[in-house]
Amino acid sequence: MDLAALRDLRLRVQGLRQPPDASAPESVQRFGAVQAQEFVPAQWGLAQRIPVEDRPDAASTRADLDAGRILRTHVLRPTWHFLHPDDARWVLELSAERVHRANGSMYRSTGVEGDVATRALYVVVAAVAVGHRTRAELAGALAERDLPSKGVPLTYVLMLAELERLVISGANAGTQRTYAAFDERVPPSKPRDRADALAELAARYLASRGPATHRDFASWSGFTLTDSRRAFSDAVEQADAAGRPITTVDVDGVDHHVAASALEDASDSGSAASGAPRADLLQAYDEYIMGYAPPRAYLHRPGDAGLHAEFPLHALMIDGVMVGRWAPPLATGAPKVRIVPWRRFTAPEQRALEASVTEFSRFHGADVSIAVEPETAPG
Structure with a gap:
């Protein structure tokens, strides 16, 4: 699996494409x-x-x-x-x-x-x-x-x-x-065995963020690599026993774990990148960004420097690749989404960006315009 396929599958599993029916x-x-x-x-x-x-x-x-x-x-x-x-x-x-x-x-x-x-x-x-x-x-x-x-x-x-x-x-x-x-x-509950609890957390992590490695889980959770490796092993064993197998895919020579059902769903649906571009206004600490270990090569084009959260600016994505920063409206003044692009957008990408801002406006219950700044180098 190359980085483009990894990116596409993570977008799906994260719920940023075809989200599950859930509150x-x-x-x-x-x-x-x-x-x-x-x-x-x-x-x-x-x-x-x-x-x-x-x-x-x-x-x-x-x-x-x-x-x-x-x-x-x-x-x-x-x-x-x-x-x-x-x-x-x-x-x-x-x-x-x-x-x-x-x-x-x-x-x-x-x-x-x-x-x-x-x-x-x-x-x-x-x-x-x-x-x-x-x-x-x-x-x-x-x-x-x-x-x-x-x-x-x-x-x-x-x-x-x-x-x-x-x-x-x-x-x-x-x-x-x-x-x-x-x-x-918080409702009462019985204490859980540490190994079982860690395996459960790893299973939730993989179900919502795969394909991923135990190093990704360690970076996200703060647990040691030893704990994370064991948690993945236990999660895979328990998933297999429950008839919900977790498989591995090779990404640039590194095994990544992912639910087998996610691979099947992606195969049935086809690649999201095959249609019109999709823009996402992601918050700086979104799980699609911070849910994995650095250097997060899937976020950027080959040759670009590693990317990181930069609040109060957030992450502007086109088809899962970071193409700039954005900032929500200020508390005072006309409501505008500030766009700081790293390159010129195509006409379809511009339409995708406008659609994403419309969704952002709907969430906040206010009409929000777009203020695009001059192109700047990634940073």
Whole structure:
């Protein structure tokens, strides 16, 4: 399989082409965990993976978050992720120990350890026990007791509370995010065996991001290469036993795992690249970009330098290849999508871009125009 075929298959498996019939919460569950560093752009990324006729707008996605049908917390590498409530407990239990080790030096340097950490967690738990609380409200409660309440130390207090399954995302308070009691938003479940949980996460990863390697999974999840190799092996064994085989494809001499059904579906449907071009306005941390290990050669043309997330600019794609950057409308002024192209677009590509902006406008519930800047070199 060459890079063009890999690109096409990943677009399909990711749901960016012929998305499965699923709601936003169901899409999150299919992925296992979805990177959500940037709150609103990440919601757009979810909507893009839902069929156009059923695609939610921003208000509907926010309603899912407010109601707790989608949750957001620090997990895995760690960074912000969306999780389904049925998965939040076991995914956090699986990754918390490793994240705590990674955070160890920061806990020490910020003073969030020992008695200070214990007292801080007690304050946070008491605050969310009577309602959802903003970061500022939790900071105020901590400050009253001379506990870490500002900047990086506050960040690590709250992350510690998340990893200990004491708090998780609550309903928005206007434009501010809140924290809620973990057990209020996450249903109870029995502890899972670590190997089984890791295999389940790997299976979800492959079902939503294949073809991929265990190195890709390690880069995305933060687990070691040894853990990731074992997780892939267990996931393949369990899938075979369940009659849902996972196979391998050779991409430039490297074996990549993918569900056999995904290969069959792609063969039945034909190549997406054979028709009119498709443009995608992907958020900078989209799973199509950040779900794999660098250098991510599938994202660019041969000879181009490696690409990376560059928030607040996002990734402008034509048929899965990055051809520029884009930025959503500013909070003030006329609503315009800013386009920073790396090359001149053909007429069909321009039409594809306009169609993608129309979908973006529909998601946000406002007419958005396009402001195209002069061509610039990739960077």
